[in-house]
Amino acid sequence: MAEPVLEVRHLNSYYRVDRSPFRSREARRQVLHDVSFTIERGEIVGLVGESGCGKTTLSRTILGMLPGYDGEIVHHSSRPQMVFQDPFSSLNPARTVGWILEEPLRAAGGMTAPERKAAVLAMLEQIGLGEEFASRKPWELSGGQRQRVSIAAAVITHPRLIIADEPVSALDVTIQAQILQLLVDLKKQYDLSYLFISHDLNVVYQICSRVLVMKDGRIVEENTVDELFDHPRHPYTRQLLAAAE
Ligand SMILES: Nc1ncnc2c1ncn2[C@@H]1O[C@H](COP(=O)(O)OP(=O)(O)OP(=O)(O)O)[C@@H](O)[C@H]1O
Numbered sequence: 001m002a003e004p005v006l007e008v009r010h011l012n013s014y015y016r017v018d019r020s021p022f023r024s025r026e027a028r029r030q031v032l033h034d035v036s037f038t039i040e041r042g043e044i045v046g047l048v049g050e051s052g053c054g055k056t057t058l059s060r061t062i063l064g065m066l067p068g069y070d071g072e073i074v075h076h077s078s079r080p081q082m083v084f085q086d087p088f089s090s091l092n093p094a095r096t097v098g099w100i101l102e103e104p105l106r107a108a109g110g111m112t113a114p115e116r117k118a119a120v121l122a123m124l125e126q127i128g129l130g131e132e133f134a135s136r137k138p139w140e141l142s143g144g145q146r147q148r149v150s151i152a153a154a155v156i157t158h159p160r161l162i163i164a165d166e167p168v169s170a171l172d173v174t175i176q177a178q179i180l181q182l183l184v185d186l187k188k189q190y191d192l193s194y195l196f197i198s199h200d201l202n203v204v205y206q207i208c209s210r211v212l213v214m215k216d217g218r219i220v221e222e223n224t225v226d227e228l229f230d231h232p233r234h235p236y237t238r239q240l241l242a243a244a245e
């Protein structure tokens, strides 16, 4: 049964640009053009396209971080959580891993301190880091371990949808595979859906069920992952596939 967690309808996004210091009239540049798609419960939807096409702009707009947009964004559940390419920018360097994982629970409320501590330790086990990692700081972790922590921080409040923006691009291939496996395991356990942003079609092939192809801020193809690889419809998709070989 289809059950959408997110619907995006005719979305246009804009950035303000100051064309001239002498002119006060506001200029804006449109980055996303008439973007529409739905993410159903349990899906991993890939978003691919070359650098600068608007992938991060789309995730920022969905999360309400960009004021300049029109169109419709319908969340059918709690606010999505984000996982970024560089966990260094998202993890507070002054705090311990235990604090970082507990903070979203504190912010959400409804749990006692001992309950939160227990949830943090259980989550640490689940992401394959032992309890001893609770007292470490982000810089005392490897890149892969750091990404595990940032994924855990996104998942710990049990959102329905995770937006992962190039979550494995900074990692080498073996670590990439481990992190992808972790994302799949967590999806099963917590009934998650993902919008999985990547410029790497090979990674998308490994994890996604459906793919959106973006070019210059427009979705030019939406297809199942098998059809996309076997029978790409749009010339731009064929171009991306050829480049990935
Ligand atoms: N804060 C901003 N102000 C103005 N323009 C921006 C801003 N952020 C991004 N842009 C522009 O919007 C366009 C889309 O950028 P975006 O970051 O969404 O691309 P992307 O697909 O995520 O690229 P990448 O794969 O390199 O991460 C680019 O032309 C970029 O220069």
Ligand SMILES: [Mg+2]
Pocket (backbone or CB within 6 Å): 055, 056, 057, 165
């Ligand atoms: Mg980006």
